[in-house]
Amino acid sequence: MAELLLTRGRRSFDVRYLPGFTPLAAFCLVALYLPLILVIFFSFNAERSITVFSHFGLNWYEEAAQNTFVQNATWLSLKLAFFATLVATTCATMAGLATTRRKPFPGQSVVYGVINQPLMIPEIVTAVALLAFFGAIKQATNVYGFGYLLLAHIVFCIPFAYMPIRARLQDMDLTMEQAAADLYASPWKVFRRVTLPMMIPGIIAGAMLSFVISFDDVIISMLVAGPGETTLPVWMIGQLRRGLTPQINAVSTVLLVITFFVVWMVFVMTTRKR
Template sequence: MRRKISWRNLFLSVYGWLFLVFIYVPILLITVFSFNSNPVNMMIWQGFTFDWYRTIFGFPTELNELTLYVESTDQLYNAVLNSLTVALITTAVSTVLGTSVALAVARFRFRLKNFYRALLFMPMIMPDIILGIALLIFFVSFGFGLGLHTIIIGHCTFLSSYVFIVVSARIADMDDSLEEASADLGADGWTTFRRVTLPLIAPGVIGGAMLAFIISMDDLVITYFISGVDSTTLPVHIYGMLRRGIKPEINAIATVMLVFSFIIASVGLYMRSRKK
């Protein structure tokens, strides 16, 4: 007996596949054309090569004409170093702030608690360009010189919210009776936090930290507004390369960033989903 096909299920299936194609085919094309040896038109396949990856890592290429398209590796490495510096410091600060606020909101009762929780969602809901302009006006108004320190402060303003949400979800699934049992056994607040609370929320804290790290590494819009002359991060550097023309090594840089982001995001999602 043949199974009757529901038009609704068929529509949802087709829509789901089209959505995946729309999202992932452009990413796949970037990866594929990062191995294209055509130095003039990267959309015309000429042959397979690793030269663009060798170029961005500072190794000599097999074709002499490829050097016409090479950006300064010193500028590229400096941008990578700036991105890593900003991401590491921002991750540490955002993780501490986001986790502390999540614990405070979950454990204490105070006036306008729901309103305060809603305010923590605003940096995530607000368009990046609005937040970038607002931060730029703030720094200029108070006489801050733009640099790595302004990027770190700017990233902390919205990445703390991401950590807060991830850790709050973990706290909501935690059994409060374990903390009560620890207090009944004579442990003080710090001992309870260190021996009971922190191990239970650790997957959420680590997941939030990794999420904050990868978002900080990939951020362009906000960083573009609040970065100084000598504080160019990798996304801003890539954007500058695009403004001077779409060059083949950009696909290689984008592919490396994609793989790096995928690894970090996968580890973060795995840690957040752990039950133990």
């Protein structure tokens, strides 16, 4: 009897046993994944319709692959995401080290705030601000090019890369680094041989996050991009104005597959390392 009461008492604290949990969970899963499944499903539709499935065909994939706009946009997006990730992750790693591996300095909380603030600012505001700012610079210097878009992406990727890196550094036991120093490792060697290898999972997570964030950004890319700098999501939005075609579905499906692949790869890598 007492045991029964005990198990009941424990169950009532488990969210899985709250009334209505099952239908709610089912609803969430359906709302999340059914649209995705529909997108994938209709990308294989041979006809133009995205609501009526006639018969199976890969023609929309073919068409997307041969579309030079898609090719150029994809290439630009990949290039942008790659370089933005590289720079942002490096900056975030250094910021993480500076905020967790040094003696607390005056104004440290301000630094935290400054690094994380871009997450709170509405993206459209950042986009407008960057547009105006870059416009002024362009006018003053007469320098144009890819650099502005890249810089914008680096800026908003830094906080996303910073979060997991700092979390990892804070979880790491400081005595590991002390032990290394105790065993005759100079500060640089401590970093190379102990701190860096141990923070790799955090760095990978940060890089992955900033890659995804950069790759699917629309608002900032749309406003900051110069002529001819059309990223893949921006191109897709442009296409939607002319009505939805299964070609968009096909591109979306490819993006989805790539994202899943990246996440899975990172998962495998980090679990094997740890």
